[in-house]
Amino acid sequence: MAWFALIPVAFVLVATPATGHDFSKAEIDAAFTVASSGYSADEVMIQDELRSRFLSELSRADPRPDGFEREAMLSLLQLRKSGKLTSKATRRGKPVDESIVPIAEIAARVVMDRHRVSSDTLLADPAFREELDREAQKISPGTDSVAVRKAVLSLRKRRALKPELVLRVADWQRKIETHSLDSLRQAIASEEIGDGPGVYLFRTASGYLYIGEAKNMRLRLSDHFSGSDRASLAEYLRSEASAGVTVELHLFPSDSPAKRVTVRRAYESELIRSRQPRLNVRP
Template identity: 50%
Template sequence: MTGEAAVRQLPAMLLLFSLPSIVTAQTPTELPTIVVEAFAKTSNGWSSDEVLLDDIRRERFLAAVRARSPDADEADCNLMLLKLRKAGKLTVKATRRGKPADDRVLPIAEIAARTIMEKFDVATDTMIADPTLRKAFDAAALIVDPDVSLYDIRKAAFQLRKSRRLKPELVLRVADWDKQVVVKPLPEVRSNLKLVPTLPGVYLFRDQTGYIYIGEAVNLRVRLTQHLNDSDRRSLAAYIEQTSGEGLSIEWHAFPKDSPARQVAVRRAYESELIRSRNPRLNVRP
């Protein structure tokens, strides 16, 4: 069974929100040499990025590494490959790179990548290199579009990284405050509004095309109830009515009641940074 098939058989929400802590293994001193030789032996002209993005090519590369170092950690091997490529130390020139990611996949990749990067505070390279984080990223993408190709979505994430569209928002790195990030399909929220906490926070409506609308609230349950019953944001109300909520999901960032997010000015600063970086279609840019 391929890695993609295995991920598709697992409940996406379980993968995404029930992950163990990420532990970094020790890197053996001989690993750079082993990785260079394994890549030269197995890459078949593909670039280092293409080797990591494709399940079959990556497994072939890892098998070659483990033939020399049986206990080598997958994340260490993959990150070392990227590090050596950036340092210009790979001895084989890439002659095959594949096609660029389809523009239609880029919004899905951005949503999935930001979900994982915020939850685990990791960079894009680590998210793809670490097998546990990669499965979480794949699962996050499948929540947005169950039919998306996992290879395409990973490639899109790397493409976004290179264009610096996944640069972390400064306010999100500073404003931790024990926030809880939750994603639910809109129909599920509508049928059980008690899923939404009565806490201050920021909420994001999104679908396969990207982010739709971002807002803030002193009480997330009250505000989302208003939006789902008869939103005072007419463009959002029309969009929800037009789609009947199908394909839409709601992501909320909930903060403790005694956190700085209880102040409207703080929530609006957080909201404005999200609007600036994620460019939701129905918001007026702050």
């Protein structure tokens, strides 16, 4: 039996609901022409000053209606993708900083997985974009937010942020949390981390480190801290490099399908395949 047959296909990627804003192509095009200063639609998406100027050209109402910003930015992207923007880019922003790409991928995947949204919605919606910035700061404090957004755009164009099948179809009341090593130790000690099933991802600013699954998350994570049975991970956690480690938890209720080891291992294997943690033996 194929591993994906174990997972009931009951959920699909949720689209951001419409809020009733109906921008004409002419409105979007005119606002972009005035606000872009010769930059591309992507730069207007990620640079705060250009973005604010574009939104002001569309509407000077204060406050703007809920959902206005998200739908305005999605409308701009749609027009850019269809090649119908009349103003062509004559200026370039900064190039992608490849050292930021792993940070951007981890932060983007957390928010996309947590809320089941696309990379376009991630960058268009102001609340998701702020959450992206926060997650990037957890991974590498002081990281430039614009550089992270630029890297997300690059990853999207490379098709490197496509959601894994298991994350698209598996909801099961999943909760996603991120912790530093210190905050995770505290959460384990205070039993804020429950004894239900889950999958955990050790990460650094250079990418994913180790991915594992557990029937009892609190017990398994505690084992890793007291002396992991994964020699390479134990050695890393004892080294000075452990100061840069963060941990992403995918937590499930005890009565969810994830209580079955075959389901957890399918979930874990798909994450290992796509995210390529450097301390795992490939499944």
